[in-house]
Amino acid sequence: MGLLQRILDQHGLATVSLTQVREISELVKPSLACLVEHPFGLTLGAVGDEASHRAVLRACLAEATQPHPAGTIVDLGFRWEHDDLRERQLRKQAH
Amino acid sequence: MGRYRGFAQVEYEFVRRRVYARFDWTTFEEPSPRRGLERPLERSRIALVATAGAHLPGQPAFDLGKGGDSSYRELPADTDELRFSHVGYDTRRADEDPDVVFPLSLLRRLAAEGEIGELAPRAFSFMGYIPETEPLLHQTGPEVAGKLLADAVDLVLLVPS
Numbered sequence: 001m002g003l004l005q006r007i008l009d010q011h012g013l014a015t016v017s018l019t020q021v022r023e024i025s026e027l028v029k030p031s032l033a034c035l036v037e038h039p040f041g042l043t044l045g046a047v048g049d050e051a052s053h054r055a056v057l058r059a060c061l062a063e064a065t066q067p068h069p070a071g072t073i074v075d076l077g078f079r080w081e082h083d084d085l086r087e088r089q090l091r092k093q094a095h
Numbered sequence: 096m097g098r099y100r101g102f103a104q105v106e107y108e109f110v111r112r113r114v115y116a117r118f119d120w121t122t123f124e125e126p127s128p129r130r131g132l133e134r135p136l137e138r139s140r141i142a143l144v145a146t147a148g149a150h151l152p153g154q155p156a157f158d159l160g161k162g163g164d165s166s167y168r169e170l171p172a173d174t175d176e177l178r179f180s181h182v183g184y185d186t187r188r189a190d191e192d193p194d195v196v197f198p199l200s201l202l203r204r205l206a207a208e209g210e211i212g213e214l215a216p217r218a219f220s221f222m223g224y225i226p227e228t229e230p231l232l233h234q235t236g237p238e239v240a241g242k243l244l245a246d247a248v249d250l251v252l253l254v255p256s
Contacts, residue, residue: 001146001255003228004221007236008144008251009127013243017253023101027122031129041184041256044201047192053201057252061141061211064132064250071126090102092109095185 002028009070016064018043018056022073031070034060036078039086041095046082114161115226132250134212139249142215143172144239146223147189147196147256148181156180157222165230167221167239172199172214182224184256196256215248223256 002025005017009031019025019033020043036056038045045052059076068074080086088094097104103120110118132139148157150168157180158164170177177193179186184196194201199218205211219239225231243251 001223001253003121003225003231004144004146004236004239005251005253006123006127007232008240008243008253009129011237011240011244012130013240013251014130014132014249015251015253018255020255021102023099023103024106024120027099027103027120029123029126031127039184041186041188042195043254043256044195044198047188047195050194050201053194053198054205057198057201057205058210060252061136061250064252065136067131068129070129072129090105092105 002030002033005030014064016060018060019073025073029071032063032068033073034063035073035075037086038078038080040089052078110226115163118226121228134249136211137209138212140213140215140247141202141211141250141252142243142246142248143197143199143202143218143252143254144220144243145197145218145254145256146221147254148179148186148222149177149193149197149220150180152176152178163225163227164222165225165227165235167219167235169242170199170218170220172203172216172218175200181222181256189256196254198254202252212249215243215246217242217246
């Protein structure tokens, strides 16, 4: 995601991204990334949880209006508390 | 001591051992330039670009082989006919609720409610497993950038999966 964002940045587009892994964004350094610690495949939240989807999207879009310097990673504060799916994914023990 | 921190190292070792022996992260010393949003969100045209592996029923699925896939699919912003193909996550969740990784429907609702100005006429989806990044960096990525510029978008929202 960050590589693609870098390309769009280089073409002069305004961009904002979500990221689920801070350390990967730190390697790629896109212009502005917003961290949500949700599982892979559930970036905006659980299936059917529209309230969380809206909250994530609103928070991310709001950061696009702020004067962050290039390379900023904003922690939006969303954490996954439903189960251990994210932790297992981070150990490559779940898909 | 690994080359990378945290999950970056876990993924690096996993992909090299199990999937693609030449894999390495493409890294940068400096951030890419940031262009700020030039008008309020409620007057902005926003485009969705995701790596969810989304495609229309009539479009080819993404290549789920070990070499990855740097191609993309162009999707009209008013579509509800989404399919997902991706090696990196369980797409059954997205099949059930596309907004979890490809929030086109939610962005349409935000536009209808006046929170954003409008949705760009087309969205773009890649499939996030791209171990060889040259085609993305020099062909498909710039192609999509050109289409977003042609659509005069004010902001691109990028969503990983």
